[in-house]
Amino acid sequence: MHFKNEKHKIIIVDFGSQVTKLIARRIRELGVFSEIINIKDLTKISDFTTIKGLIFSGGPSTVTKKEFPTIPKKILSKKIPILGICYGLQLISKLYGGTIKSSKNRREFGRAILIKRKKSLLTKNFLINKSQSVWMSHQDAVTKLPKGFSIISSTKNSKLTIIENKKKKIYGIQFHPEVTHTDNGRQIFKNFLFSICKVNKSWRVSSEKNRLIQEIKSSVKKDKVICALSGGVDSSVVALLINKAIKKNLICIMVDTGLMRKNEFKYSYNIFKNKYKLNVRLINASSVFLKKLKNVIDPEKKRKIIGNLFIKIFEKEAKKFKNIKFLAQGTLYPDIIESKSSSGSKTSKIKSHHNVGGLPKKMNLKLIEPLKELFKDEVRVLGKSVGLAESLRNKHPFPGPGLAIRIIGKVTTEKVKVLQEADHIFINELFKHNLYHKIWQAYAAILPFKTVGVMGDSRTYEYTCLLRAVVSEDGMTADYFNFPKGFLDRISNKIINGVPGINRVVYDITSKPPSTIELE
Numbered sequence: 079m080h081f082k083n084e085k086h087k088i089i090i091v092d093f094g095s096q097v098t099k100l101i102a103r104r105i106r107e108l109g110v111f112s113e114i115i116n117i118k119d120l121t122k123i124s125d126f127t128t129i130k131g132l133i134f135s136g137g138p139s140t141v142t143k144k145e146f147p148t149i150p151k152k153i154l155s156k157k158i159p160i161l162g163i164c165y166g167l168q169l170i171s172k173l174y175g176g177t178i179k180s181s182k183n184r185r186e187f188g189r190a191i192l193i194k195r196k197k198s199l200l201t202k203n204f205l206i207n208k209s210q211s212v213w214m215s216h217q218d219a220v221t222k223l224p225k226g227f228s229i230i231s232s233t234k235n236s237k238l239t240i241i242e243n244k245k246k247k248i249y250g251i252q253f254h255p256e257v258t259h260t261d262n263g264r265q266i267f268k269n270f271l272f273s274i275c276k277v278n279k280s281w282r283v284s285s286e287k288n289r290l291i292q293e294i295k296s297s298v299k300k301d302k303v304i305c306a307l308s309g310g311v312d313s314s315v316v317a318l319l320i321n322k323a324i325k326k327n328l329i330c331i332m333v334d335t336g337l338m339r340k341n342e343f344k345y346s347y348n349i350f351k352n353k354y355k356l357n358v359r360l361i362n363a364s365s366v367f368l369k370k371l372k373n374v375i376d377p378e379k380k381r382k383i384i385g386n387l388f389i390k391i392f393e394k395e396a397k398k399f400k401n402i403k404f405l406a407q408g409t410l411y412p413d414i415i416e417s418k419s420s421s422g423s424k425t426s427k428i429k430s431h432h433n434v435g436g437l438p439k440k441m442n443l444k445l446i447e448p449l450k451e452l453f454k455d456e457v458r459v460l461g462k463s464v465g466l467a468e469s470l471r472n473k474h475p476f477p478g479p480g481l482a483i484r485i486i487g488k489v490t491t492e493k494v495k496v497l498q499e500a501d502h503i504f505i506n507e508l509f510k511h512n513l514y515h516k517i518w519q520a521y522a523a524i525l526p527f528k529t530v531g532v533m534g535d536s537r538t539y540e541y542t543c544l545l546r547a548v549v550s551e552d553g554m555t556a557d558y559f560n561f562p563k564g565f566l567d568r569i570s571n572k573i574i575n576g577v578p579g580i581n582r583v584v585y586d587i588t589s590k591p592p593s594t595i596e597l598e
């Protein structure tokens with residue numbers, strides 16, 4: 079694990095909630111390092127001295143069944159403060175002799191109002207008025223208090239929504255303080271960390287730079303590293319970080335898949351070659367990618383094909399040099415967790431991100447992934463400290479499989495060109511109207527059907543372009559962006575007039591969940 083040296087950390091035991099990552103984020107935002115692990119990894123920990131608190135996440139399981147995911151009992155004897163959230167509360171209650179029932183009458187989804195029953199360290203400055211609004215998502219409820227615990231708050235439907243065992247420093251909450259729908263949920267974490275676990279605020283991502291550089295130096299030694307450089311924030315930060323550690327022994331490979339945004343590839347290549355003076359090799363593989371993607375419709379197949387091809391190209395390039403032992407990638411923490419469903423926790427897999435899920439089983443290069451414990455916004459901060467230009471640092475995220483997953487259905491050269499033009503118009507207009515930096519991610523996509531239109535006096539039969547723009551904190555949840563009046567009309571006009579092949583423009587007004595940010 080990367081952050082071995084952290085003196086104080088909080089461990090989040092993942093029981094499979096889709097929002098477990100948000101717990102880790104909230105804690106890091108408060109200046110404390112946190113790590114998500116599954117039950118299997120929890121059983122492997124032998125030294126608990128740096129662990130100042132444990133959080134049990136929510137999850138899809140129920141303790142009302144005969145078999146349910148649980149923690150090894152010895153963990154409870156470590157005297158480490160525990161906070162259980164949702165399933166975590168139910169598990170704590172079960173382990174200490176409470177009763178949990180599953181019933182439609184007791185379920186709560188959405189907002190609920192807490193009723194204060196008792197003062198607690200956990201709820202200081204949180205339960206301050208009578209209508210504290212929280213976000214609930216549960217079907218099971220604790221109906222009988224476990225031994226040694228007391229009730230801190232209730233709702234109309236659930237008698238036990240916050241419970242505590244002050245002496246043992248064990249707390250349980252039924253709602254989700256990690257989601258923004260819970261008003262002031264951050265305060266719960268603040269109280270747990272600083273009043274209950276008594277941790278120090280010692281985590282700052284910018285101060286990770288030197289440690290990461292040292293770590294790269296000592297693992298790579300005199301060997302060579304090949305780096306997959308796409309020009310996106312993540313791989314750019316990785317390249318600059320590794321360049322600082324091993325200089326000439328870093329060989330960056332930029333693979334032109336032909337699936338990038340218009341002009342983007344040339345622009346990034348020039349910056350890395352001329353501004354940062356990196357050792358960059360350019361590989362033009364667009365025809366190979368398009369050939370392999372021919373007639374492929376299934377999104378997961380597309381992702382796997384692209385991921386595998388990337389690695390093959392790297393391995394082929396690596397063979398041209400001596401001593402290449404490592405492949406560097408800009409894998410992030412959410413990529414790891416989202417692709418990790420098989421390792422013990424139950425988070426269901428939504429998509430294989432190409433830099434994780436698409437990897438071939440047998441690889442001849444060892445992986446270096448210096449960002450694999452970081453969230454996107456943390457990478458941007460790190461980017462600043464390694465000197466990455468603002469224009470690259472604050473670029474919208476772009477998925478590894480590129481435009482292939484924004485051309486729904488079959489990918490063809492013709493569609494790529496059409497999409498690049500439409501997307502270019504959209505993004506340029508966002509910059510022109512000072513909207514680009516207000517949006518987490520924006521793009522154009524092509525839908526897999528043609529519709530009839532009329533231009534001049536002629537009938538047209540062309541593609542539909544879908545525009546997507548979302549606001550988000552980290553890509554895990556997102557809301558569609560509300561454009562100022564008239565903006566979308568203008569874009570639609572510009573695209574229809576400027577891009578032959580498109581005769582209809584639609585705007586996607588779904589959030590994540592229930593949708594995802596990318597269409598495939």
Ligand code: XMP
Nearest residue numbers: 430431432475476477478479553594595596
């Ligand atoms: P979804 O579509 O899952 O996307 O809501 C969440 C964020 O992840 C990006 N994304 C990817 N990034 N390789 C990447 O590097 C991928 O395969 C990939 N798929 C999705 C997506 O653009 C959004 O920012």
